[in-house]
Amino acid sequence: MLKRRRFKQTTTLNERLADEAARCREEARTLAPGRRREMLLRQARQDETAMQIEAWLRSPGLRAPT
Structure with a gap:
C-alpha cells in the first residue's frame, strides 16, 4: 500500500490564497487581452472568493455573508 505524502503548511490558507x-x-497585468489573461483573472477572483468563504466559516456564529 502506498503511503500519502504529507506536508506541514508553514503559512495559513488565507495567506496562500x-x-x-x-x-x-500581476501576471495578467503583463499579458495582452486574451484567453490566458482571462483565466488568470478568473483564478484571482476564485482565490478572493475562497478567502471570503474561509473567513465566514471561521467567524463566530456563522452569519450569512453580506
Whole structure:
C-alpha cells in the first residue's frame, strides 16, 4: 500500500490564497487581452472568493455573508 505524502503548511490558507491571487493579477497585468489573461483573472477572483468563504466559516456564529 502506498503511503500519502504529507506536508506541514508553514503559512495559513488565507495567506496562500492572497499570495496566489496577487501573483495571478500581476501576471495578467503583463499579458495582452486574451484567453490566458482571462483565466488568470478568473483564478484571482476564485482565490478572493475562497478567502471570503474561509473567513465566514471561521467567524463566530456563522452569519450569512453580506
